Amino acid sequence: MRYVDVFNGDADGICALLQLQLSSPRDSELVTGVKRDIDLLRQVRAGAGDRITVLDVAMEKNRADLDRLLAAGASVFYVDHHIPGEIPEHAGLQAIINTAPEVCTSLLVNGHLKGAHARWAVVGAFGDNLGESARRLATQIGLDGEALAAAENLGNYINYNGYGPSIEDLHFAPAELFRRLRPYADPLAFIAGDRETFGRLEEGFHGDMGMAAALKPMHESASAAVFLLPDEPWARRVSGVYSNDLVNLHPARAHAVLTEIGGGDLLVSVRAPLANRTGADEVCRQFATGGGRKAAAGINRLAREDLARFIDVFCSFYAAHAGS
Secondary structure, three states: OOEEEEEOOOHHHHHHHHHHHHHOOOOOEEEOOOOOOOOHHHHOOOOOOOEEEEEOOOHHHHHHHHHHHHHOOOEEEEEEOOOOOOOOOOOOEEEEEOOOOOOOHHHHHHHHOOOOOHHHHHHHHHHOOOHHHHHHHHHHHOOOHHHHHHHHHHHHHHHHHOOOOOHHHOOOOHHHHHHHHOOOOOHHHHHHHOHHHHHHHHHHHHHHHHHHOOOOOOEEOOOEEEEEEOOOHHHHHHHHHHHHHHHHHOOOOEEEEEEEOOOOOEEEEEEOOOOOOOOHHHHHOOOOOEEEOOOEEEEEEEOHHHHHHHHHHHHHHHHHOOOO
């Protein structure tokens, strides 16, 4: 019997797996990648008796490979908060799927484990830009003050590390970052115990966000704003967390952050307004490589000739839904 853990390379996927592995330690094959690498089940080969865990990866994008693995006799435990499409009925599948905008995979795993490692769930929720949900759970477990602020920072730093079109753009490959976090049952113990890793994440985050702070929008209205980042490693790393930062600063406005990724194409991160966390997936799914969830979505590769159409779709959607 083999264990295979498949997880998104962002804070939510990593913190969800940390909770599960802390509750049930196991030697497993890790399958992950940059945050945008979501068709991860295609990498998995498994058969009868093998146990596969899938975290924070859209079932709809992986349905063919999920069917393949179930047919081969593997058992699959699937936890996610993205639009799943049709969930197959199969004796080998246990699925916990919830697409509510205030929920993330780390919070779903926390519920499944009955709060066994809730501090890591708080970190994951902060990383997924679910500040209200993270603080609600933190209050329940008595996490406050400086400790709460440290958990929020760590969630942002882990999430920041997952962005970029290639592993080479990141400070740590997500599997390596997971291994560095894995020895620590408490996120605060990690911060104190692995200063080298935490320091690289913290320094990189603030350096890159400082570069982004000087940017001006290429389009701006009361309901939406679009920012274009240059084809630089710092911009590729910061694209997602910068989107989160913008929507926190301007909660009534939707934001799109576009990053040049070579060949004229663009990587797109979309955040719905905090005041109306819906529609990001509807906008992005109108383009070939788009997907995500209601509050936060993206397009993996937008052709430059589609830029004007994207801006029109994005801005028109949120102008029509302003204040709704």
